[in-house]
Amino acid sequence: MxxxxxxxxxxxxxxxxxxxxxxxxxxxxxxxxxxxxxxxxxxxxxxxxxxxxxxxxxxxxxxxxxxxxxxxxxxxxxxxxxxxxxxxxxxxxxxxxxxxxxxxxxxxxxxxxxxxxxxxxxxxxxxxxxxxxxxxxxxxxxxxxxxxxxxxxxxxxxxxxxxxxxxxxxxxxxxxxxxxxxxxxxxxxxxxxxxxxxxxxxxxxxxxxxxxxxxxxxxxxxxxxxxxxxxxxxxxxxxxxxxxxxxxxxxxxxxxxxxxxxxxxxxxxxxxxxxxxxxxxxxxxxxxxxxxxxxxxxxxxxxxxxxxxxxxxxxxxxxxxxxxxxxxxxxxxxxxxxxxxxxxxxxxxxxxxxxxxxxxxxxxxxxxxxxxxxxxxxxxxxxxxxxxxxxxxxxxxxxxxxxxxxxxxxxxEDYPNPAASPVTLRPTAGAPERGSLVLETESSQGTEKLVDNFSFSGDSLAQAEWTEHRLIYVSKTLTEPLHLSGTPKIELKLASSKPFANLSVWLVSLPWNDDKKAHITDNIITRGWADPQNQRSIRESEPLEPGKFYDVKFDLQPDDQIIAKGQQIGLMIFSSDRDVTLWPTPGTELTVDLDATRLSLPVVGGVEAFKKSTAADEKAEGETVAKTAKPSLR
Missing domain, CATH: 3.40.50.1820 (Alpha/Beta hydrolase fold, catalytic domain)
Structure with a gap:
């Protein structure tokens, strides 16, 4: 005692x-x-x-x-x-x-x-x-x-x-x-x-x-x-x-x-x-x-x-x-x-x-x-x-x-912020480099392809200037802060070269913070993962028919974040997330139909706030892209 x-x-x-x-x-x-x-x-x-x-x-x-x-x-x-x-x-x-x-x-x-x-x-x-x-x-x-x-x-x-x-x-x-x-x-x-x-x-x-x-x-x-x-x-x-x-x-x-x-x-x-x-x-x-x-x-x-x-x-x-x-x-x-x-x-x-x-x-x-x-x-x-x-x-x-x-x-008043409403963004072609993330597209964007390889971490893929292992689409440079509050949603139409595939989505803020004291999470807005086999129900898998396109919809993780002026919002689509998923042999190909792909962002102030925050600033946008250039990932 x-x-x-x-x-x-x-x-x-x-x-x-x-x-x-x-x-x-x-x-x-x-x-x-x-x-x-x-x-x-x-x-x-x-x-x-x-x-x-x-x-x-x-x-x-x-x-x-x-x-x-x-x-x-x-x-x-x-x-x-x-x-x-x-x-x-x-x-x-x-x-x-x-x-x-x-x-x-x-x-x-x-x-x-x-x-x-x-x-x-x-x-x-x-x-x-x-x-x-x-x-x-x-x-x-x-x-x-x-x-x-x-x-x-x-x-x-x-x-x-x-x-x-x-x-x-x-x-x-x-x-x-x-x-x-x-x-x-x-x-x-x-x-x-x-x-x-x-x-x-x-x-x-x-x-x-x-x-x-x-x-x-x-x-x-x-x-x-x-x-x-x-x-x-x-x-x-x-x-x-x-x-x-x-x-x-x-x-x-x-x-x-x-x-x-x-x-x-x-x-x-x-x-x-x-x-x-x-x-x-x-x-x-x-x-x-x-x-x-x-x-x-x-x-x-x-x-x-x-x-x-x-x-x-x-x-x-x-x-x-x-x-x-x-x-x-x-x-x-x-x-x-x-x-x-x-x-x-x-x-x-x-x-x-x-x-x-x-x-x-x-x-x-x-x-x-x-x-x-x-x-x-x-x-x-x-x-x-x-x-x-x-x-x-x-x-x-x-x-x-x-x-x-x-x-x-x-x-x-509440969470999500009652002033937030969904803003639908669409990708434009750019692989294996970067495409754009915009409110409207004027023409068909076709399909783009990525190749799975768990050897590359998500942060390295987000920073890469050129790589076949992810697809990434970025907004214009923000000319003023943009407040996100709620649960982003992703809708994709994709085909796999194999009956099984991982699907990972990150929403990132660019340019990447290279400060060694910074946390990797400084640039990750949110993330999400799904099995394309469960596109109908999480209770029942359906083996994928290679080459056939499937509609996949799911929520990313909820967030409330103010993205700073001078940043770009990036939608990154890839397969195996090295941090959290299984690691299958590299080589599975995912083909994404861009015309049937949508990102819904919960923006405080809605579409008008997004338009205001992404008012074109070509000089700033060019400087941002130059700063974020990273070596290619083959």
Whole structure:
């Protein structure tokens, strides 16, 4: 037992003897949350960690996912102010749940799927990683959120998700038990569930210090779990703040019928993630591996076709939103190529349509990044403490503008910007160099061809002056900034030389930023991927007849970006995206019918704003092309 814990328990024991503190014969003021300008303030009596009470317990769930004939129990920790014992203070709870708290697996690429094989082929088997070394120091599962929320008058609770840490059960990567596990903890926090001092004992523990008002937050997988809990409609879960949540495992590992990997994790799939988080329940590991990973996942994930199916539908929270009533503050980065931004946008739009209180916060960076404390504080103050601060009347959308700090977002009426409307652009011929991207074309543009070669990265293809491995079409140089807000859409008519093909589309800003300190994402406006075999349905592939043209339509990732004056907007069409797709043998030819190809851009101000921003400036345009010239890529 740690020195800090011993000191805390000793203090609590002494203070329990004298529950009414007196000064000069008068009862001292009891500690309580303090609010100013609609936000919970840091309270001196709550901020000293030496006076916090920490303990852990196990909460019984309603499921048996590890097949041992007993209801699974989740390991839970609690950190709360001493006044919850000495003064009978009841407080709302900020709750985080995670599969990562107690250790994760090996990220060595040898445990990923091999991506160097032909499309439509069964991939070679994947090597499973060794057992995870459990890392835990009871009674503390995690210290996340404690420093932010406990001094502001909240109790902070954590739990390890099923099959991780000291929680029982099996990881299912989005299965029902990962929604029902946090629901059980919330039921316990609200006095409805059962908690015990040990994983297999019957000595009860109650949450007598809880008001029955719970909020959840977390990032990535830890942000998925709050949404999962909210879809159960559990009473007492009043508000959630998911940050970069994975809202559909299909949209994480697939895209419009295409096998696609999260950025930075080429070769990862749902079964790898299972291995990566399965840190607990050693006695039931064989059962979980057999039933979940080697049976359900192996049969359902389908790395051959990439089609959507019932396995993926069960792991798509868009289908489970019916019971949800927790107020939602969503957060995401527009340049997050790990959990791409559509994950948050699709849920935000669906929850807004339900009439549930909702706000969204976006920044221009990559994975992670919570809203500013002010936004989160107002959200939890309103829905957990019940303070009428008018947050429901605040702007719905908060977007960090280019170059601004995360804590200084710009507010908008909604996302997408209500002033945005679609502008349809058409390509003009130019391959293997650059064509143009224009509002109207005066004559037929015919077809142009590209040759697949995964050896070249997307950024090198975008910068190339001449290459047969992509098609690219650029707008006139912007004479003033152009604001995009919403989801660009692409419509192509193409033919493939083979029955299988990757299809990748990037929207880029040129000239390319060559500053070594700059991120590659500085020039990527947005991206999208699709399998032409799924042009009719993502649930069913149709082998392509070589040489036959097919109409393919799909969305690119949502965005809100102001493209700077002096830049050009480029539409790049290519096949294998080296960062995220499979790597088939180079040589597949894609032929694109330019007359049947369209890009729909969501422009704030619509067509008139686009015309104004692209008013001809021949001198500037010539200089831009000269600056962006790069060596040819054969």
């Amino acid at each position: 740690t020195t800090c814990l011993l000191r805390s328990l000793t203090i609590v024991a002494v203070l329990n003897l004298v529950t009414i503190v007196t000064i000069h014969g008068k009862e001292a003021k009891r500690a309580a949350p303090v609010f100013k300008d609609g936000e919970a303030q840091i309270v001196d009596e709550f901020k000293d960690p030496d006076f916090w009470i920490r303990h852990d317990l196990w909460v019984e769930t309603e499921f048996d996912s590890d097949g041992d004939g007993k209801l699974d129990r989740m390991h839970v920790d609690v950190t709360r102010p001493r006044q919850t014992d000495t003064e009978g203070l009841k407080l709302p709870v900020v709750y985080g749940s995670s599969p990562y708290y107690c250790g994760v697996g090996d990220s060595d690429e040898k445990y990923f799927w091999d991506t160097r094989h032909e499309l439509g082929e069964v991939p070679p088997p994947r090597e499973h990683m060794p057992e995870i070394e459990l890392k835990i120091q009871r009674p503390i599962i995690s210290k996340k959120h404690v420093a932010d929320w406990l001094p502001r008058g909240y109790i902070v609770v954590h739990s390890s998700s099923p099959g991780t840490g000291l929680s029982e059960g099996c990881p299912t990567i989005g299965g029902d038990n990962e929604s029902l596990a946090p629901k059980a903890v919330i039921d316990w926090l609200c006095g409805r569930g059962k908690g015990y001092t040990t994983v297999d004992g019957d000595e009860p523990v109650t949450a007598y210090w809880s008001t029955g008002k719970v909020g959840m937050t977390g990032t990535s997988y830890n942000g998925t779990i709050p949404l999962a809990a909210a879809t159960t409609g559990v009473e007492g879960l009043e508000a959630i703040i998911p940050v970069a949540p994975n809202t559909s495992y299909y949209h994480y590992y697939r895209s419009n019928g295409l096998v696609r990997h999260p950025g930075g994790y080429l070769g990862e799939d749902v079964d790898y993630l299972y291995d990566f988080i399965h840190s607990g329940n050693a006695a039931r590991r064989e059962y979980c591996d057999c039933e979940i990973r080697d049976k359900e996942m192996a049969e359902g994930m389908d790395r051959v076709s990439g089609d959507y199916n019932d396995f993926w539908a069960k792991r798509d929270y868009i289908h489970d939103l019916g019971p949800m009533k927790a107020a939602l503050l969503m957060s995401h980065g527009f340049n997050d190529w790990n959990v791409v931004p559509e994950h948050s946008n699709r849920i935000y739009q669906a929850v807004k349509a339900k009439g549930v209180p909702v706000q969204t916060y976006y920044h221009q960076d990559g994975h992670g990044g919570p809203p500013p404390m002010k936004l989160m504080n107002r959200w939890f103050t309103r829905f957990l403490h019940g303070i009428e601060n008018g947050v429901e009347d605040d702007p719905r959308a908060w977007i960090v503008r280019e170059g601004a700090k995360h804590e200084n977002p710009t507010s908008y």
